[in-house]
Amino acid sequence: MKIRIQKEASLKLLTKHIIMKKVLKIGGIALAALVVLAAALGYGLARYGEWKFNDDIKKLEAEANRPYLEDTYGGKTPQETLQLFITAVEKEDFELASKYFILSRQEEWERGLKLVKEKNNLAVLLENLKKMEDGEYLNSDNFQMAAKNENGVYEAYVSFIKYPNGNWKIKEI
Numbered sequence: 001m002k003i004r005i006q007k008e009a010s011l012k013l014l015t016k017h018i019i020m021k022k023v024l025k026i027g028g029i030a031l032a033a034l035v036v037l038a039a040a041l042g043y044g045l046a047r048y049g050e051w052k053f054n055d056d057i058k059k060l061e062a063e064a065n066r067p068y069l070e071d072t073y074g075g076k077t078p079q080e081t082l083q084l085f086i087t088a089v090e091k092e093d094f095e096l097a098s099k100y101f102i103l104s105r106q107e108e109w110e111r112g113l114k115l116v117k118e119k120n121n122l123a124v125l126l127e128n129l130k131k132m133e134d135g136e137y138l139n140s141d142n143f144q145m146a147a148k149n150e151n152g153v154y155e156a157y158v159s160f161i162k163y164p165n166g167n168w169k170i171k172e173i
Contacts, residue, residue, distance in 0.1 A: 067103055068163045069165045071099075071169075073099035074100055074168050075168055076168070077168060078160040079134070080168070081100055081160060081167070081170060088100070092117065094109075094113040097113055102169045102171050103169075105170075128147050129156075131147035131156070132146065133148070142161055143162075143168070144157060146158075156173070157173070158173050
């Protein structure tokens, strides 16, 4: 009987040992799975944060470019824009004429054209603008024209910039 009790005790101890090994094995696997899951989650959150940041930047850029994309004034070429501007000035439609300038200069040029008219200098301005010769592209989005005086010296310039919508705007006269 003593041997039988010892066998039963040994069997119980062996069973506990086997169960404990299985529990530890399953626990180790579960712990490893949690570590892998935590690493994947951390990596995924970092990538999401980077994606979200880049997406926010794109949205801000789109919002900043919206006025330039929605501005429909200007020609498909610098020459066309200049002609549209000259026509508006000839009609003394200074509000329309100013719209052929880049957005940041429109109010300034509307006021400036009114002053030019008050000082009876519209004819001089128009004469110089009509003398503009085909200029040169400074790059694909910048163009410059110039007018010579009677001595052949360049005395007036018009700079153009191409907006994202493809229209050319006057940057500076």
